[in-house]
Amino acid sequence: MNGRRPLIAANWKMYKTLEETRAFFKEFIPKIKDIFDRDIIIAPPFTSLNEAANLVKEVPNCHIAAQNMHFEEQGAFTGEISPLMLKAIGVSFVIIGHSERRHIFGESDDLIGKKVKSAITHGICPILCVGETLEQREQGHTNEVISTQIDGGLSLVSLEEMESVTIAYEPVWAIGTGKTATPELAQEVHSFIRKLIAQKFNSPIAENLRLLYGGSVKPENVAGLMNQPDIDGALVGGASLEVNSFEKIVRFES
Numbered sequence: 001m002n003g004r005r006p007l008i009a010a011n012w013k014m015y016k017t018l019e020e021t022r023a024f025f026k027e028f029i030p031k032i033k034d035i036f037d038r039d040i041i042i043a044p045p046f047t048s049l050n051e052a053a054n055l056v057k058e059v060p061n062c063h064i065a066a067q068n069m070h071f072e073e074q075g076a077f078t079g080e081i082s083p084l085m086l087k088a089i090g091v092s093f094v095i096i097g098h099s100e101r102r103h104i105f106g107e108s109d110d111l112i113g114k115k116v117k118s119a120i121t122h123g124i125c126p127i128l129c130v131g132e133t134l135e136q137r138e139q140g141h142t143n144e145v146i147s148t149q150i151d152g153g154l155s156l157v158s159l160e161e162m163e164s165v166t167i168a169y170e171p172v173w174a175i176g177t178g179k180t181a182t183p184e185l186a187q188e189v190h191s192f193i194r195k196l197i198a199q200k201f202n203s204p205i206a207e208n209l210r211l212l213y214g215g216s217v218k219p220e221n222v223a224g225l226m227n228q229p230d231i232d233g234a235l236v237g238g239a240s241l242e243v244n245s246f247e248k249i250v251r252f253e254s
């Protein structure tokens with residue numbers, strides 16, 4: 001036992017209207033009311049955040065996350081959402097630096113670092129995503145890529161602030177492809193990340209840090225991943241959109 005509380009997070013990406021969000025929570029909340037030994041996070045699209053935050057108010061271990069945010073509090077940034085706006089509606093986590101933000105929308109490590117810092121400053125816990133592409137893995141650059149992303153993402157974070165940070169390892173080649181990393185391969189990178197954090201900050205911070213795995217997590221493979229010593233949770237895309245499959249993932253038994 002490592003003492004870290006398991007955390008299962010759903011990233012809905014650009015799926016579900018407000019009505020579909022309501023229908024999900026109506027069915028999901030009664031199903032998870034008896035679960036107390038793990039944390040659950042759901043990251044719906046911006047249009048459903050307010051409603052989702054209200055719906056989980058009475059469920060102490062279920063939290064709502066945004067999938068992205070701007071680092072400024074306000075300003076002339078058309079189409080952006082600020083940490084103040086998220087905080088005001090009860091959002092307590094934010095996913096930052098997801099590979100789709102990095103690769104489709106061109107987010108840099110520098111920008112991601114500013115977002116992570118801003119989230120913490122505003123009392124929102126960041127889930128910093130890192131992960132290599134297939135090409136980078138095949139060229140033997142995985143550790144170097146992860147290390148650069150961690151350095152950039154945490155460049156402005158102090159020792160004390162690390163308490164609110166979660167890191168998600170999501171190999172890009174495993175996202176939405178059905179190709180999950182084997183538990184051993186995921187463990188190898190998680191262990192590398194924990195060592196990096198110990199060097200960058202210190203061992204107790206590294207020991208307390210929750211590291212999530214993401215990339216084609218399903219009810220069938222979650223237990224094998226969660227059995228690994230450095231995997232503390234999952235960031236689930238496709239399989240989180242359906243109540244039954246997400247409930248099965250949340251209820252993993254290792």
Ligand SMILES: O=C[C@H](O)COP(=O)(O)O
Pocket residue numbers: 011098170174175176177178214215216217235236237238239
């Ligand atoms: O944030 C979640 C990941 O991108 C994983 O997505 P996936 O479970 O559909 O592969």
